[in-house]
Amino acid sequence: MRKRRTVDVRAMPGTAANAVDERLQIASPLRALFNKVFPDHWSFLLGEIALFSFIILLLTGTFLTLFFDPSMEEVVYNGSYTPLRGVEMSRAFETALNLSFDVRGGLIMRQMHHWAALVFMASIVIHMLRVFFTGAFRKPREMNWVIGILLFWLGFVEGFAGYGLPDDALSGTGLRITHAIILSVPVVGTWVANSLFGGEFPGTGEIIPRLYIAHVLLIPAILLGLIAAHVGLVFKQKHAQWPGPGRTERNVVGERMFPRYAIKQGGFFAIVAAVIALMGGLLVINPVWLFGPYEAAVVSAASQPDWYVMFLDGSTRLFPPWEIRAFGHTVSPVFWPTVVLPGILTVLPLLYPFIEARLTKDKRSHNLLQRPRDVPHRTALGAMAVAFYLVLTLSGGNDVISETFDISLNAMTWAGRIGMLLVPPLAYYVAYRICLGLQQHDREVLVHGVETGIIRRLPDGRFIEVHQPLAPADEHGHAELDYAGWVVPKKMNRLGALGPAIKGFFYPIERPADAPVSPGHPPVSPRGKQEELEDSSRR
């Protein structure tokens, strides 16, 4: 027995670990957690950007609540921003201005919050596209796909509620349109609108406080819960992986979570935060002081919502003036593009995994991802959806486009109306053909080999390109290689035909000691003439 010192610093970590384990028995689960294997690919980081920007949203948002007062009380502005002094406005708008001018560092927090929200929505959409195009939503991950769609719409509503809070001219206009959208719902619309706003628009001051509590408490709480479920399911079901050497449906090939994977995640978080901080500091967003307080009679041209709402703005602009009036009732033309269309756009993707499984009679579990080219129908459908979305989003800014490029506004609207119907099928066809072409090229390389760029002239005067087969070839120069669902090398340097990249930016810092292949040596040791060179003419 060692003599006990008062404080044995070196033994402290051990003692602490011992104390914790005696109480919680976590040695084994902790090790399993450290050792959990994650497959690595850049496209798996897109969802993480959303998670990281959500954390930044929580942090900056909490700061903002300390200074913002969602009150509709009428006040006269008397703060630092001289152009608006003496103007009557709501307390909400006044505190939004104070956050920008009278709170030290408040403006950068406001702008970081707004930029983080835009990045949050953008990364959700791009992450969703990745999951869709690679088939990661298939069994057993349908549930997480459904949660993901819900997260998108919750983020949408959350962002829109936040956009409405400052009570500036833009947010008021947005609320005005929202009010019209709710009004348009048959039978209950008037009741719902009147109840939510506490009276005829803009109501007696209820809507902003209600939006506020939804924005800072209700929706974030649900978002947080769903994000936890989303990440938890990824953890439980283990991440899907790309096909590749040693990768099967029954395993995960990658690196253990600690230390390398976790460290890379930590670094990535800091970089996402850095980008948002740079945007928040350097790029002005939502300058409410230029818009002024909301007045029902005032609007300016080019009042666009945040980008993720623009597709609905676009659909509203494009929809023809079709109003149903019968039996003393009215269904406004706003109803179809802003209530029915989003309804369809929610239900269809929610059901897509099940529809696809039903149509392809596929009941197996899938842990290997698919390259978009290998599932041309799905890829083409996705391209169609993206094209539809893009036409609507561009139409949401068609007034800005028509002004910038001096195009007739009415022509832009008609282009959108026709484009909305024509471009998606066209996108379907083009994407489908591109998929088939890419598939064909993969197969061709597998059979005939990689183009070397070496042109040979045959004795009879013909020119042929020499191909490097990827496997021992038969007498016709054809190799028998199966497509493995993964990248087929198509350039000679992919085969190691060029020397390894030499490290160092300005000058080489170390010579590759015993480079197996270097530019001086033949790239692939000749296996025999028949195998190495292929006569294209015999194809």
Next chain:
Amino acid sequence: MSAQTTDSPSVTTAVDVDDEGRTRFDIVREGARQDGIEIVHYEPPFPVPGTKGERRLQRVVITLFLLTGLFATAFVLIYILWPWEYDRTAWAPNLYTPMLGLTLGLSLASVGFGIMTWGKKLLPHEISIQDRHDGASTPEDRRVTTATLLYMGEELGLKRRKALGLSLLAGLAPVGAAIAAPLIGGMIRDPHKPVSDGGGPPMMTTAWREGIRLTHHDGAPIRPEEVSAGGQITVFPGIPNGASNEHADSPTLLIHLRSQDAEQLRERLYPINAGGLWGNFVAYSKICTHAGCPASLYEQQTNRLLCPCHQSQFLITDNARPIFGPATRRLPMLPITVDDEGFFVAQSDYKVPIGPGFWERP
């Protein structure tokens, strides 16, 4: 664990954790195996410690970490010392937020890239394979759990004692309603309840009444001479707070038509709008009949009103009929006249509800 490389996954001999000869990496690998993980490739980027390349990378990471501190310190100093209070004329306060963003961003970027370089370039590159245990649980587990669930049902006697379950349902359903009632009920406002000052339900009426003056934003009444031919102004009901958002349905556009345009309008005037003009002056609701934005962009040459939100266009020489875009209904006309003192007044409220359509709208 400097240069442990096991390229073959077939090495499955168990390592005795208590064996004196084992390295720490052996224990790690053995532990991983117990979790169904095989570390098949483990290769430090610098097998020989202290090479030029390794030292260079270390220097890069160290520099990045020191830069982090530098930029973070700069951020704090700028936060405290830089003039930040709004001043239109000075350049420095305008740069306060950009300087904060720049230093904070660079600081975070430095630490991010530093950590990233450490993790990616200095830590051993590894390939591990973990087994997946996909699909359903074992048939035995499922049988046992099913039996447990069914037995629970039997214990409760749901089948034998049906009245219990039904009465519980009958008891709980009103409780759900009782919880929902105050949550939803507190918010409900009847849109059809007439407003206090006479008039009909708020959806159908505005603040305009017979004899209410057309006023500027500041409440000053308007004489015909104030608007030149071809001009237009936004007018509000001449009542207390008439120009505030309290009467968001009442903003109106007063347009002084050129005589030939006024002539055209009189020819095309709908019966409901008859007598609504005063001289060559006409007043239309400013609230777009599509989604409620102010339809405020007035194109003098073509006599069109354009709503900047969704680009509905209304022809003011034809009862403000929509001629392009998603709006279906014309902008309601406010019948106007001039009172004894020579100011514009409304003859009555709008004849039809203004603004976007709704279910109860006839």
